[in-house]
Amino acid sequence: MAGKVVLHYFNGRGKMESIRWLLTVAEVEFDEVFLTTREQYLKLLSDGDLMFQQVPLVEMDGMKLVQTKAILNYIAEKHNLHGKDLKDKLMVNTYSEGLMDLMEMIMILPFAADVKTKLDNIQNKAKDRYLPVFEKALSGPIYLVGGRLSCADVQLLECTLMLEEKMTRIPAVSRFLQPGSKRKPQPDDVYVKTIMEVFDIKSPFL
Known part of the structure; x- marks a missing residue:
């Protein structure tokens, strides 16, 4: 064993x-x-x-x-996180390697001499090269490949959180994330109830 x-x-x-x-x-x-x-x-x-x-x-x-x-x-x-057939595995690996390329750029930031220049380069590549691919892939389905969770989805979450952490270095963003700012909490029952009453929605959407 x-x-x-x-x-x-x-x-x-x-x-x-x-x-x-x-x-x-x-x-x-x-x-x-x-x-x-x-x-x-x-x-x-x-x-x-x-x-x-x-x-x-x-x-x-x-x-x-x-x-x-x-x-x-x-x-x-x-653990069944690699796609159901050969074609799906190819797409999972393709998305996964793209995400690893982006994350590896972020990983080396602490070792860079000019962090600001490197960070600007990462943000530009993320916006122009990488993120549009995933926005397109997720325009309809909830998962990247084959309608099921894969390692590529897990890496996309990891990468998104890494980018989010880097963005919080921007002073205005950092202040917005602090307690007492005008940032709103996650939707609760009161929020949902208010919207349903305002728009006269009789039953949940799903």
Whole structure:
């Protein structure tokens, strides 16, 4: 019987975060071993655990998995989050890799010398190259591919939240998100009731 999944990475998001998200959505419990010293990394190398001398490393199903895309594909395939047929899998992978391209640009921001220029570049590419693709894909269906949840949907949520966090660096946006601003809370029963009364709606839309 395979033991609990174990993730080997730094105590931060990086390339492991998409794996954490996907395992969480698949309701798979996992433990984490955080790399804090070079000695830990060298031991993984000497033990032959890092095929390409890189992390993430995921211990799962009696295997030691490396390479982020391969790990994500394995988890998605195992937990039915990878599309129902070959054509759907292709589209899931296409969306997924586009999202990873965008998220990797965001990941390197903390290491950039000129953060503002890099952030402006990311925002422009997100607006002009990446987000329109997903807006078009989601113009009708609730999910990106095949009318069912896939790893691409999970990564889209992760990426959207990353972009949202970067946008909150804008002072005006940050102030709007603070308690006491004119930002409204999520819709509650009073809100729904008021709209139904104002427009004389007799029953819910769905």
